[in-house]
Amino acid sequence: MATVEIYTKAFCAYCARAKRLLDGKGVDYAEFDITLGGPKRAEMIQRAEGRTTVPQIFIDGAHIGGSDDLAALDREGRLDSLLAA
Secondary structure (H helix, E strand, C coil): CCCEEEEECCCCHHHHHHHHHHHHCCCCEEEEECCCCCHHHHHHHHHCCCCCCCCEEEECCEEEECHHHHHHHHHCCCHHHHHHC
16 A cells, blocks of 8 residues: 655644545544644745645545545545555
8 A cells, every 4th residue: 555644734624524534534644743743844844845734635645635535536536546556
């Protein structure tokens, strides 16, 4: 199964939606809570090419985008193959 990483903040509805989708598929993921900022927030911004919103999601190191992007991949039937890689 693919390596999935998700940067989140507390009380973020979009973060909860993305995690719910991944949980529903039985995906294990590394979650990085950047609510208080710090080095993980800086890391996310660098990896996400300047994007500062959460969640920011990566599958096998590739930037997928946010919650809407993840949901779009799922609707298009492309998410399962990315997760299986």
